[in-house]
Amino acid sequence: MTILPAPMAEIHRGPLAESLHSGHAVICDASGQIVECWGDPQAMILPRSSAKMIQALPLVASGAAAAWHLMPPQLALACASHEGAPLHVAAVNAWLEDLGLGDDDLRCGPQPTRDAALKRQMILDGSAPCQVHNNCSGKHTGFLTLTAHLGAGPDYVEPDHPVQLAVRDAFEEVTAEHSPGFGIDGCSAPNFATTMHGMARAMAWFASAHQRPDALSRAGAQLVEAMYSYPDLVAGEGRACTLLMRAVTEPVAIKTGAEGFFVAMLPQRGLGIALKIVDGATRASECAIAALLVRLGVADPAHPDVKRFLNPEIRNFRGLLAGEIRPAPGLLPEA
Template identity: 65%
Template sequence: MKAVPMVEFWRGGLLESLHLGHAVICDATGGIVEAWGDPDAVIFPRSACKMIQALPLVESGAADALGVGPSRLALACASHQGAAVHSDLVTRWLGDLGLGENDLRCGPQMPRDHAAMREVLCKGDSPCQIHNNCSGKHTGFLTLARHLGAGPEYHEVDHPVQAAVRQAFEEVTGLASPGYGIDGCSAPNFATTVHGLARAMAFFATAATRSDGRSKAADRLVSAMTAFPELVAGEGRSCTNLMRAMGGKVAVKTGAEAVFVAILPERGIGIALKVLDGADRASEAAITALLIRLGALDPGHPVVKHYLTGPIMNRAGLAVAERRLAPGFAA
């Protein structure tokens, strides 16, 4: 099966851009409820799988042993924007481990948060690894490495931390990963199918109904994400805005190259989608449409206008273009 049209962008009465992709909605059994495109398309989940990468941190007992509470668990699942609320938490977490910025392996990144960016630039400083959007995930990896008594190169694919991540990833997706790529933060990113990623999100969505250790860990991670949406991304970001709009009832997470997932505990449903051309504006519109379709998001909420139904404005404040769902997608 081929990718299908998902989102259109129109300007001056003409179709300017068309975004194709794949999307899968899974139920509690891991079965497909609805799908568009090819459920078996193999993708890199990128940062959309951070809650899976954080499972060993909780399931192993490392989080409890080393004082990782809900806010830090949310940060472990985050692609944050380097605001003070993010960098201060990472700094304190590293300090509690007796570690520092040099122990991270994610690389430096200029903060996306405007205030933090101005501070770096006005001081003539360089961004550091704590500003990296994945520094929370990496501090979680360091925490697990400390608990396991493993070495400092936690990002290498044969390290015990990444071995634990791969095992959890393959078990919750229900598939052996066909391979991995190195993510922007230098950690391995294991490939799976769109169906496998949606199946994993359904596992998280139904975790509260089970009592085994992994399910308890998954439930804690979902609860942390929904309790601290500002830590999962940041002010003005789609993950934070969408979770707030749904009142903490749904967890969502984006990944680079237009991957988006959602966890709906009240419905026991997981969603995964991938827009082929990597356009975030299209994946944001697509996940918004699917959340409305499933009754999780009020179509009248202002966030829907921002990501899906509202006009596209130019810098002079003029409405110059519009988004439309492609015929047959999420209608």
């Protein structure tokens, strides 16, 4: 039986719901059981950058993070899709310097900074973007740290490299599923596939990791705490991950991924959320994840930084209010 994607976000203009974004969403508890779901929990997906905390697990669990004296800000960067703002670039460069490495040792590729002021200045200076400006440079510096710890070769993004084999093992452990394969992400690292249930199960694993004594769980708990303690490093000014982590009423780690993916980990409740918009629209995934956080009682819909994603205004070229984005019926709690 095929289960169709469920409505997730509506775009309203005047009296009409002009457009509709559909997708899948799963909420799991600490046992890995589904608490609530929309759409198909068995839909096969690529979690993209929403999997970064999973990709960082071997860095911590192996002892590499401790051996290189990494601090929580660096662990947050290892999980980040950052803006390439000056604070991100400086932190990644300092980390690389500690490793005795530089920009050329990264394998993520150059990407223009998304920080408007820095971008303007680089254009004025005639400076080309470097790999440290890439939103994944923190993750890749984490890969380099693990590479050094393992004494492995420099091409750490190759699927058969010890770093990526360790990532795959961690991915299958926390999703509790065999991954059928991978796609190559925008930063050149393998991105392993799983089901929506598997990804939500993984997020609940992270949310409850602080309750377990094994090394992998201790690593997961450190990463979750680093993310919600340093939201500016995980994304940046104006970004949904950062603003929602600041706005929630209890510690929650929140992470976006390309093509309409979002995850959240709620440590005080042992709950994990995985969300996928099937057409890949970020405007819909941000609206839907905000709605689910409100539904679970950890976000106030009246908070300005929740409302800006829950019900963003649509304004025309004259600045007149023309419509808004709304969560689809059934996502928000009933009044």
